[in-house]
Amino acid sequence: MPINAKDILQLVTEVDLENMKAELRRENEILLERIDRLLKMHLARGTEEKPKEFYTVRETAERLGVSKATVRNWCYSGILKATQQNGFNTLWLIPASEIQRMLECAERYE
Secondary structure, eight states: OOHHHHHHHHHHHHHHHHHHHHHHHHHHHHHHHHHHHHHHHHHHHHOOOOOSSSEEEEHEEEHTTTTHHHHHHHHHHSSOOOOOESSSEEEEEEHHHHHHHHHHHHHHOO
């Protein structure tokens, strides 16, 4: 039985497809390894972050569980000892020690 061109083309196509599938599997494995390595690096970097020395009004409000307006009022009235940076908008920088002090005060009243 002679082999015709159609059979040869189908055979070559099947072999090529299998080779392409194998190559794609290898490339996917390499990419997954890279993603895994990057994810581990990212997670490790997150644990190495140093605590901040100063926090914004928003960050302070989140940590203390109050509104941003309350934090601003505390800054203006001196309840929170904060540094005021003047510019177009007033920027308050609250030291981490002040946040800790407020949290400790709140614990005493619970």
